[in-house]
Amino acid sequence: MAVSNIRYGPGVTKEVGMDLKNMGAKNVCLMTDKNLAQLPPVQVAMDSLVKNGIPFTVYDNVRVEPTDASFMEAIEFAQKGAFDAYVAVGGGSTMDTCKAANLYTSSPHSDFLDYVSAPIGKGKPVSVPLKPLIAVPTTAGTGSETTGVAIFDYEHLKVKTGIASRAIKPTLGLIDPLHTLHMPARVVANSGFDVLCHALESYTALPYHLRSPCPSNPITRPAYQGSNPISDIWAVHALRIVAKYLKRAVRNPDDLEARSHMHLASAFAGIGFGNAGVHLCHGMSYPISGLVKTYKAKDYNVDHPLVPHGLSVVLTSPAVFTFTAQMFPERHLETAEILGADTRTARIQDAGPVLADTLRKFLFDLDVDDGLAAVGYSKADIPALVKGTLPQERVTKLAPRPQSEEDLTALFEASMKLY
Amino acid sequence: MAVSNIRYGPGVTKEVGMDLKNMGAKNVCLMTDKNLAQLPPVQVAMDSLVKNGIPFTVYDNVRVEPTDASFMEAIEFAQKGAFDAYVAVGGGSTMDTCKAANLYTSSPHSDFLDYVSAPIGKGKPVSVPLKPLIAVPTTAGTGSETTGVAIFDYEHLKVKTGIASRAIKPTLGLIDPLHTLHMPARVVANSGFDVLCHALESYTALPYHLRSPCPSNPITRPAYQGSNPISDIWAVHALRIVAKYLKRAVRNPDDLEARSHMHLASAFAGIGFGNAGVHLCHGMSYPISGLVKTYKAKDYNVDHPLVPHGLSVVLTSPAVFTFTAQMFPERHLETAEILGADTRTARIQDAGPVLADTLRKFLFDLDVDDGLAAVGYSKADIPALVKGTLPQERVTKLAPRPQSEEDLTALFEASMKLY
Numbered sequence: 001m002a003v004s005n006i007r008y009g010p011g012v013t014k015e016v017g018m019d020l021k022n023m024g025a026k027n028v029c030l031m032t033d034k035n036l037a038q039l040p041p042v043q044v045a046m047d048s049l050v051k052n053g054i055p056f057t058v059y060d061n062v063r064v065e066p067t068d069a070s071f072m073e074a075i076e077f078a079q080k081g082a083f084d085a086y087v088a089v090g091g092g093s094t095m096d097t098c099k100a101a102n103l104y105t106s107s108p109h110s111d112f113l114d115y116v117s118a119p120i121g122k123g124k125p126v127s128v129p130l131k132p133l134i135a136v137p138t139t140a141g142t143g144s145e146t147t148g149v150a151i152f153d154y155e156h157l158k159v160k161t162g163i164a165s166r167a168i169k170p171t172l173g174l175i176d177p178l179h180t181l182h183m184p185a186r187v188v189a190n191s192g193f194d195v196l197c198h199a200l201e202s203y204t205a206l207p208y209h210l211r212s213p214c215p216s217n218p219i220t221r222p223a224y225q226g227s228n229p230i231s232d233i234w235a236v237h238a239l240r241i242v243a244k245y246l247k248r249a250v251r252n253p254d255d256l257e258a259r260s261h262m263h264l265a266s267a268f269a270g271i272g273f274g275n276a277g278v279h280l281c282h283g284m285s286y287p288i289s290g291l292v293k294t295y296k297a298k299d300y301n302v303d304h305p306l307v308p309h310g311l312s313v314v315l316t317s318p319a320v321f322t323f324t325a326q327m328f329p330e331r332h333l334e335t336a337e338i339l340g341a342d343t344r345t346a347r348i349q350d351a352g353p354v355l356a357d358t359l360r361k362f363l364f365d366l367d368v369d370d371g372l373a374a375v376g377y378s379k380a381d382i383p384a385l386v387k388g389t390l391p392q393e394r395v396t397k398l399a400p401r402p403q404s405e406e407d408l409t410a411l412f413e414a415s416m417k418l419y
Numbered sequence: 420m421a422v423s424n425i426r427y428g429p430g431v432t433k434e435v436g437m438d439l440k441n442m443g444a445k446n447v448c449l450m451t452d453k454n455l456a457q458l459p460p461v462q463v464a465m466d467s468l469v470k471n472g473i474p475f476t477v478y479d480n481v482r483v484e485p486t487d488a489s490f491m492e493a494i495e496f497a498q499k500g501a502f503d504a505y506v507a508v509g510g511g512s513t514m515d516t517c518k519a520a521n522l523y524t525s526s527p528h529s530d531f532l533d534y535v536s537a538p539i540g541k542g543k544p545v546s547v548p549l550k551p552l553i554a555v556p557t558t559a560g561t562g563s564e565t566t567g568v569a570i571f572d573y574e575h576l577k578v579k580t581g582i583a584s585r586a587i588k589p590t591l592g593l594i595d596p597l598h599t600l601h602m603p604a605r606v607v608a609n610s611g612f613d614v615l616c617h618a619l620e621s622y623t624a625l626p627y628h629l630r631s632p633c634p635s636n637p638i639t640r641p642a643y644q645g646s647n648p649i650s651d652i653w654a655v656h657a658l659r660i661v662a663k664y665l666k667r668a669v670r671n672p673d674d675l676e677a678r679s680h681m682h683l684a685s686a687f688a689g690i691g692f693g694n695a696g697v698h699l700c701h702g703m704s705y706p707i708s709g710l711v712k713t714y715k716a717k718d719y720n721v722d723h724p725l726v727p728h729g730l731s732v733v734l735t736s737p738a739v740f741t742f743t744a745q746m747f748p749e750r751h752l753e754t755a756e757i758l759g760a761d762t763r764t765a766r767i768q769d770a771g772p773v774l775a776d777t778l779r780k781f782l783f784d785l786d787v788d789d790g791l792a793a794v795g796y797s798k799a800d801i802p803a804l805v806k807g808t809l810p811q812e813r814v815t816k817l818a819p820r821p822q823s824e825e826d827l828t829a830l831f832e833a834s835m836k837l838y
Contacts, residue, residue, distance in 0.1 A: 007637070008648070009628075015637050022546075022638045127441075218426070218434050219441045229427075229683060233656050264648060 006146060006173040006267055010260070013044045013136055013176040016087060017052030023132045023171075025085035028056040029078055031098040032089045033064060035301050041138045041179040042089050049087075057081055059101075062094045064302050065289060065309065067153040068112065071100045078105040086133040088170070091191070092142030092309065095135045096150035099168040103150075106130045115163045117394040120154060125219050126167035135170035138179040140249070140262040141191025141310050143198060143270020145173030148223045151309075153290050159388045160286030164223040169274075175267055177260035185250050186299035189366050190310035192246040192262055195238055196362075197313045198269035202227060202276035203235040204324055204331050205398045224277025224398055234272030236338070241265035243339050250366060279399035280320040281313045284411065287388025288312035288372065295376040307375050314363065315372055318356035319414035323407065325352030327400035360418055371417040382412045425565060425592040425686050429679070432463045432555055432595040435506060436471030442551045442590075444504035447475040448497055450517040451508045452483060454720050460557045460598040461508050468506075476500055478520075481513045483721050484708060484728065486572040487531065490519045494531075497524040505552040507589070510610070511561030511728065514554045515569035518587040522569075525549045534582045536813040539573060544638050545586035554589035557598040559668070559681040560610025560729050562617060562689020564592030567642045570728075572709050578807045579705030583642040588693075594686050596679035603718035604669050608785050609729035611665040611681060614657060616732045617688035621646060621695035622654035623743055623750050624817045643696025643817055653691030655757070660684035662758050669785060698818035699739040700732045703830065706807025707731035707791065714795040726794050733782065734791055737775035738833035742826065744771030746819035779837055790836040801831045 007015075020028055028049060032042050037060040049056045059077050063070035078086075078101035088098035103115060107128045113121040135145035144150075148169040151162040183191070208226035215221050227235075241261050248258035289312040292305045300306055325332040329351035336355040337343040339362060346354050369375055377385070386408045389396065396403065403411075426434075439447055447468060451461050456479040468475045478496050482489035497505075497520035507517035522534060526547045532540040554564035563569075567588040570581040599607070627645035634640050646654075660680050667677035708731040711724045719725055744751040748770035755774040756762045758781060765773050788794055796804070805827045808815065815822065822830075 006649075018636050018638070022636070217437050217441070219437070230425075230687075233652060233687075237652055268649075268652075 005171065006175055008175040008264060010178050011176060012174045013041060013179070014048050016045050016134055016136065016174060017048035017054055019134060019172060020049070020054050020085055020087070021052045023085060025054055025132065027081070027083050028054055028085045028087060029059060029081055029083040029101070030056050030087045030089065031059045031062055031074065031094055031101065033062040033094055034060050036090050036138060039182055041136065041176070041182070045087060045089050045136060057083070062090060062097045064091070064093045064300065065153060065306060066093050066097050067155050069155060071097060071152050072112065074098070074101045075104045078102070079108065083131065085131050087136065088133065089136045089138060091137065091139035092144040092151070095137065095142065095144035095170070096152065098133060098135070099150040099170070100152070100163060102130050102133050103163065103168050115165065117162055117164055119393065120157065120159070120161045120391050126165040130167060132171040134172045134174060136174045136176065136179070137263070137266065139183060139187060139191040140180050140259065140266040141194035143195070143266050143274065145170055145175070146267050146270035147274035149274065157391070159290045159391060161391070162394070164394060166223055173267060175263055177256060177263045180259040180263050181253060181256065183253070184299035185253070186297060188259070188262070189250045189368070190297070190308040191266070192242060192249065192310065193314035194310035195262065195266050195269045196242050196246070197281045197317060198273040198278060199235045199239040199242065200317065200321065200335055201278040201281055202231050202269070202273040203239070203335060204321070204328055204400055205276050205279050206400050211398070223274065224395065225275055226398060227276045231272040231276035234268045235276070238265045238269035238272060239335060239338050241268070247366065277398040278395050280324065280396060280403070280411070281317050283392035283396035284316045284320070284385070284389050284408070285309065285312040286392055287385045288315065290388060291381065291384055293376045311369070311375070314368065315375070315418070316411060316415040318359045318418060319411045321359065322352040322356045323411060324400050325355065364419055368418070370419050371415055372412065373416045377416070379413065379416070382409055385412050424590065425594055427594040427683060429597050430595065431593045432460060432598070433467050435464050435553055435555065435593060436467035436473055438553060438591060439468070439473050439504055439506070440471045442504060444473055444551065446500070446502050447473055447504045447506060448478060448500055448502040448520070449475050449506045449508065450478045450481055450493065450513055450520065452481040452513055453479050455509050455557060458601055460555065460601070464506060464508050464555060476502070481509060481516045483512045483719070484572060484725060485512050485516050486574050488574060490516060490571050491531065493517070493520045494523045497521070498527065502550065504550050506555065507552065508555045508557065510556065510558035511563040511570070514556065514561065514563035514589070515571065517552060517554070518569040518589070519571070519582060521549050521552050522582065522587050534584065536581055536583055538812065539576065539580045539810050545584040549586060551590040553591045553593060555593045555595065555598070556682070556685065558602060558606060558610040559599050559678065559685040560613035562614070562685050562693065564589055564594070565686050565689035566693035568693065576810070578709045578810060580810070581813070583813060585642055592686060594682055596675060596682045599678040599682050600672060600675065602672070604672070605716060605718035607678070607681070608669045608787070609716070609727040610685070611661060611668065611729065612733035613729035614681070614685050614688045615661050615665070616700045616736060617692040617697060618654045618658040618661065619736065619740065619754055620697035620700055621650050621688070621692040622658070622754060623740070623747055623819055624695050624698050625819050630817070641813070642693065643814065644694055645817060646695045650691040650695035653687045654695070657684045657688035657691060658754060658757050660687070666785065696817040697814050699743065699815060699822070699830070700736050702811035702815035703735045703739070703804070703808050703827070704728065704731040705811055706804045707734065709807060710800065710803055712795045730788070730794070733787065734794070734837070735830060735834040737778045737837060738830045740778065741771040741775045742830060743819050744774060783838055787837070789838050790834055791831065792835045796835070798832065798835070801828055804831050
């Protein structure tokens with residue numbers, strides 16, 4: 001169980017300049033994306049830096065759903081700037097890009113693949129010290145402000161992968177619910193689905209004492225350790241908040257109470273999955289996002305086709321939990337109950353279908369596209385989707401039930417249509 | 420909200436040498452007390468240091484319930500040793516002594532009172548970098564492995580006070596439940612009462628947004644911030660574990676399951692109160708311990724009179740929560756229910772007495788001495804006990820209800836006899 005240092009409160013972003021001053025920063029890189037660069041969260045952060053007399057440079061070229069190329073561009077920018085601290089203002093894409101820039105600038109002789117998770121990269125442990133990084137999330141989903149994970153599309157293989165090490169965890173996360181008032185409805189919904197799946201997957205992940213191999217030195221322990229008594233607390237708590245507040249947060253942009261709770265839930269679920277890990281919904285989501293054809297998600301102001309991360313994660317969730325429920329049926333039933341199902345007369349052997357039906361109803365109520373077919377995939381794409389899932393061992397091996405290629409094929413097939 | 424870095428598992432102490440090696444340590448100070456120096460927890464830690472080729476020096480002169488003099492002795496030892504890392508193996512006394520040694524060795528030009536909480540000390544913020552400190556708790560109560568607090572008896576004023584700063588929080592806590600198998604029954608009970616009060620006090624502390632003054636710079640925020648949505652999770656969870664496992668843990672030294680749960684609960688409650696704070700039970704406990712006359716607690720192998728910390732904390736709990744319940748009666752009733760009370764027909768205005776009766780029953784079942792009278796105090800001592808509580812503003816101002824000297828007098832009076 002590793003650390004996340006977070007501070008919560010409306011307006012807490014105003015303190016970022018003081019925090020950096022307290023850290024002794026004299027040359028700060030503020031990373032964001034082109035959209036946010038024009039919006040209040042970045043403005044508030046910049047004002048605080050100016051007010052505290054801290055010289056800074058803005059990098060606003062973060063790509064939403066970043067790639068190895070966009071990571072490399074940010075890394076090169078950071079190397080030239082010789083910064084002594086970083087501030088990331090944005091969603092998971094911005095925070096993850098900033099983590100990568102901080103890591104590779106602190107380890108200038110490393111190849112890019114050195115720290116990328118195996119088997120795509122070499123998965124080397126990080127032993128260099130990094131610069132302070134303050135993360136200011138503006139979406140309520142990724143939890144990246146609390147985790148040591150940075151995800152990107154590896155374009156060469158058309159697949160998402162990532163870097164996972166406690167060493168790249170932000171020094172401090174500033175959870176400012178005022179920023180969530182800028183989120184369009186579908187961004188709230190999709191990022192909320194990411195929280196939902198972080199909680200469900202980390203709570204149903206392989207328990208830590210059943211995971212193998214057991215590393216001989218603590219430094220080689222993976223960031224994702226399997227479900228454990230601490231991550232369970234965070235997962236269940238985040239799930240309760242999703243059940244209570246996500247619909248309200250989606251429907252009403254001014255519902256500060258609901259959006260504040262979801263902003264905290266994102267961090268809570270992040271602390272949970274950042275220690276326990278996620279499994280099949282996330283493992284299968286990477287090719288779903290990576291192989292996108294022409295689908296352009298509503299409410300996302302980007303110039304390229306995009307299946308948002310939270311959507312690509314949640315579309316397989318009914319199929320995934322039907323598949324995994326046989327391993328820990330009580331936990332599956334318990335989460336269904338938290339999400340509103342009446343489980344008093346449910347049989348334990350029906351835990352999977354009960355949770356799947358609960359999820360379908362939840363997604364239907366939130367106007368989610370009807371399965372993978374609705375985001376542009378057909379049966380003919382399934383072999384490629386399976387192929388893109390196989391290298392995601394970092395997460396898929398944390399599923400409570402091992403999966404064959406046939407199992408993955410069946411899970412993608414079952415996810416083509418939801419309702 | 421600062422979080423703590425902990426690793427849990429039977430036998431995890433064996434990894435301490437590897438952790439120190441990973442940190443680059445070459446000259447380690449292992450702090451412990453004379454009792455533990457002969458017992459397996461210290462032996463296992465030393466074996467691991469030897470196995471990993473790490474030179475170390477043992478300091479076994481930690482005083483149980485440390486004083487400014489015993490802190491100073493440890494600080495002088497550490498200054499001479501020029502250590503680059505610390506390991507504390509023991510209860511709160513050892514971990515707190517080690518935190519102080521690390522702090523003042525890293526800040527050699529400071530006066531001892533510089534970092535001691537106001538009004539007894541100057542309460543200066545810590546801005547020097549400290550050396551890594553790995554804490555290996557051998558009792559299940561203090562939670563000191565997760566907090567930035569070090570408590571001692573200030574002998575000149577005959578009162579307990581402390582140093583509180585996120586900066587002195589251990590780098591890593593190794594929660595090894597095997598160590599709890601060495602605890603005698605009363606040590607398990609008393610340290611469990613500390614967990615109980617950490618949970619109850621942090622859950623009922625003044626909420627963070629009502630605390631004043633609101634500091635203008637984050638670095639001057641106190642370690643204790645008031646109850647908040649994150650500390651609440653930890654407090655309630657720890658309380659559930661106390662309710663379920665403390666009695667079993669006290670009665671059977673071989674009940675690894677119960678003692679493991681209590682060991683984790685101690686860390687959980689520590690993360691909760693380490694951020695939210697404690698209030699009256701702790702504030703009033705410091706003179707109860709500090710003014711001890713001849714009482715010598717059973718099962719404690721020390722050569723001086725001693726009211727163990729957990730006992731001094733819990734003896735006033737029925738009176739304290741009767742006093743505070745009017746501010747947040749729902750929370751008081753909720754905790755009574757978690758501790759086993761049937762609250763279905765309880766009236767909200769009876770929350771205080773309901774919780775107090777529940778606590779009295781719990782303490783009676785665990786053979787706790789019948790109030791302050793049973794540990795050597797009489798009515799004549801109350802003015803001195805009140806006088807010793809007044810400087811404990813660090814915690815007492817976090818009580819949900821302000822207290823006058825008359826209030827404190829009444830609370831001590833009501834605590835003379837419990838049953």
